[in-house]
Structure formats: structure tokens, C-alpha cells
Amino acid sequence: xxxxxxxxxxxxxxxxxxxxxxxxAILNAKTQIHDCPxxxxxxEQEVCAICANxxxxxxxxxxxxxxxxxxxxxxTHEYHGVYHVxxxxxxxxxxxxxxxxxxxxxxxxxxxxxxxxLIMATNPSVEGEATAMYLSRLCKPLGVRVTRLAFGMPxxxxxxxxxxxxxxxxxxxxxxx
Amino acid sequence: xxxxxxxxxxxxxxxxxxxxxxxxAILNAKTQIHDCPxxxxxxEQEVCAICANxxxxxxxxxxxxxxxxxxxxxxTHEYHGVYHVxxxxxxxxxxxxxxxxxxxxxxxxxxxxxxxxLIMATNPSVEGEATAMYLSRLCKPLGVRVTRLAFGMPxxxxxxxxxxxxxxxxxxxxxxx
Numbered sequence: 036x037x038x039x040x041x042x043x044x045x046x047x048x049x050x051x052x053x054x055x056x057x058x059x060a061i062l063n064a065k066t067q068i069h070d071c072p073x074x075x076x077x078x079e080q081e082v083c084a085i086c087a088n089x090x091x092x093x094x095x096x097x098x099x100x101x102x103x104x105x106x107x108x109x110x111t112h113e114y115h116g117v118y119h120v121x122x123x124x125x126x127x128x129x130x131x132x133x134x135x136x137x138x139x140x141x142x143x144x145x146x147x148x149x150x151x152x153l154i155m156a157t158n159p160s161v162e163g164e165a166t167a168m169y170l171s172r173l174c175k176p177l178g179v180r181v182t183r184l185a186f187g188m189p190x191x192x193x194x195x196x197x198x199x200x201x202x203x204x205x206x207x208x209x210x211x212x
Numbered sequence: 213x214x215x216x217x218x219x220x221x222x223x224x225x226x227x228x229x230x231x232x233x234x235x236x237a238i239l240n241a242k243t244q245i246h247d248c249p250x251x252x253x254x255x256e257q258e259v260c261a262i263c264a265n266x267x268x269x270x271x272x273x274x275x276x277x278x279x280x281x282x283x284x285x286x287x288t289h290e291y292h293g294v295y296h297v298x299x300x301x302x303x304x305x306x307x308x309x310x311x312x313x314x315x316x317x318x319x320x321x322x323x324x325x326x327x328x329x330l331i332m333a334t335n336p337s338v339e340g341e342a343t344a345m346y347l348s349r350l351c352k353p354l355g356v357r358v359t360r361l362a363f364g365m366p367x368x369x370x371x372x373x374x375x376x377x378x379x380x381x382x383x384x385x386x387x388x389x
Contacts, residue, residue, distance in 0.1 A: 107371050107372050107379060108383070154386055159369055171389040175389075183389045184364060184382040185362060186367055187381075188336050189378040196284075201367045201368075205362045206291055206361065209360060209361055209362055211357070212360045
């Protein structure tokens with residue numbers, strides 16, 4: 036609401052040419068940007084830049100809820116695999132089942148591509164965990180390795196102020212030094 | 213400063229008997245509470261309640277910076293081992309070396325008790341990591357298993373808003389589903 040107001044005032048203050056350009060950009064976005072036919076992420080190209088990049092590891096697929104998660108993981112500059120964007124999470128309470136998500140596309144990719152590992156990178160929420168579990172049970176019989184993001188102390192976190200569930204996960208998932 | 217002011221006003225509003233009791237409690241705390249001779253945590257008893265509890269697993273020792281970390285881990289109700297409180301972290305810049313911490317007591321415990329595993333539960337800060345590394349190198353040759361808290365996404369966290377370093381750790385420490 037506040038953002039809409041701010042936007043409206045900004046448009047009123049724009050020179051006419053800028054406003055026209057802005058309007059064209061909005062229309063352009065809606066007509067030019069579409070889902071990548073492979074990973075389902077948003078793109079302007081026919082196939083998105085990540086799927087089209089031969090230097091990425093196409094055997095490792097990071098499964099995420101939405102395009103924003105792709106952006107977040109790309110910011111680490113450490114992930115070299117590709118993605119699969121579900122465009123949502125399974126949520127029976129909201130009537131969202133696997134049919135509403137890009138699950139069929141994922142199964143198709145497992146059958147047609149040389150995928151070795153699926154990394155379930157959905158949020159550690161009820162829906163995120165349920166979706167990861169569902170996809171794991173669905174995809175493991177197809178012969179791919181399924182892994183899950185690690186849960187524990189965030190870097191820079193403080194034990195004293197960390198919630199019990201996170202601390203419990205950090206203790207039970209401890210690793211050898 | 214604000215807390216001190218609040219405390220001062222609270223004392224002024226107390227009945228005389230309460231103020232006397234409060235003053236006695238402060239003196240009492242300083243005379244009665246001391247470090248447990250085993251784990252170095254604060255206690256009123258000769259040996260602290262955790263060290264004295266035969267139901268705890270005395271072969272697993274969780275190494276922490278301070279008494280507040282013991283309280284935080286106890287709140288999970290899921291840890292059944294015992295503790296060792298260092299009373300600080302190694303910090304060369306502040307002139308704090310292993311000699312200032314209860315490291316000698318820890319080495320003594322490893323020699324005299326039946327300790328199988330040390331869990332390094334120091335904070336994921338520079339000092340916390342350095343202390344964990346230092347103790348790991350010191351204690352592993354004595355024949356104990358040394359483990360580290362898991363780092364990754366905090367439970368309830370959101371991938372989109374998670375910092376790059378945590379996300380990188382969550383990806384690289386991923387586990388089989």
C-alpha cells in the first residue's frame with residue numbers, strides 16, 4: 036500500500052518520456068519474461084543463462100521454492116550446479132498439491148537428463164520440510180541421490196540467544212573435527 | 213546504565229526488610245557460588261548438579277565458553293552428556309591465551325575420566341572457531357573423538373534472507389535424505 040503510494044508519486048514527478056519508458060518496461064517484462072523450459076526459473080532468453088551455461092555442473096540440481104531462492108544461492112558464488120524452481124511448496128491446508136507445482140517437469144528432467152543429485156533447498160518451514168520429504172520419496176526410486184540443506188547454527192550466531200530447536204539440530208548434526 | 217538506574221529506583225521502593233534480604237542475597241551469591249571443581253560451571257553445591265547426576269552420560273563432554281551456554285543447551289532438554297566451561301575464548305588480540313582459560317582442567321579430565329567425545333560448542337565467531345581448532349589439535353592426540361556443532365540454516369530461517377556464508381555452509385554440509 037505504502038509502496039504503491041510512493042510509486043504513484045514517483046510517476047507523477049517523472050518527465051513524460053520516463054513515464055512512457057517505465058510503462059513500456061512493465062509491458063515488456065510481462066511479454067518477454069517467461070519460465071525457462073528446463074529449470075522453470077524466470078528468464079528473458081529462450082533457455083535461462085544458468086541452464087545454457089556448459090560450465091555449470093548439470094548433474095547436480097538444487098530444488099528451490101522460487102526464483103528469489105535461486106538469486107540467494109547464486110549470491111554465495113559457491114554453487115556450480117543448476118536449479119529447478121518449483122514455484123511454490125506443497126501445502127495441503129492451502130489446497131496446494133504437487134500438481135500445482137513444477138514436479139512433473141522435475142520427474143521428466145530426471146528421466147531425460149543425466150542428473151545424479153537433487154539438493155532439496157526448500158526453507159526449514161513445515162511446508163518446506165513436507166515438500167522436501169515428498170520429493171525425496173518420489174525421486175529416490177528413480178535412482179538419484181537426494182540431499183538436504185544442513186541445519187544448525189547460522190554463521191555469526193550466538194549460542195546463548197539461539198532457539199532450542201536450532202541448538203538441538205546443531206548438536207545432533209555435529210561433525211568430526 | 214539504564215538497568216542500574218532501574219535497579220536503584222526499585223531498591224528505593226522496597227520495604228526495608230526486602231532491601232536487607234536483597235543485600236544478603238548478593239553477598240551470599242558471592243560467598244556461596246563457586247566453580248564446580250569438575251566442569252568449572254557455577255554452582256552452590258560442592259559438585260554441580262550436572263556433574264553429580266549419575267544419569268548423565270559422563271563420556272560425552274560439551275565444551276562451552278561460559279555458564280550461559282550451559283543454560284542455553286540445557287534448555288533444549290535433548291543433551292544428556294556433561295559440560296566443560298572454559299570461562300572465555302582464546303583471543304590473542306585481547307591477550308587471552310589458553311593459560312587464561314580452564315584448558316589445563318580439561319586435559320586433566322581427559323587423563324583421569326573415561327571421556328570418549330568432546331563436542332566443541334563454542335560460538336561460530338573468529339575466537340570461537342580458533343578455540344575449537346586449538347582444543348581439537350590439543351585433545352585428539354589424547355585419544356578422544358572431537359566434534360563440532362553443525363552450522364547451517366537456523367530452523368525457521370528463510371533462504372531468501374540468509375547471509376551468503378551461512379547459505380554456503382548449509383549447501384556444503386548437506387546430508388543424505
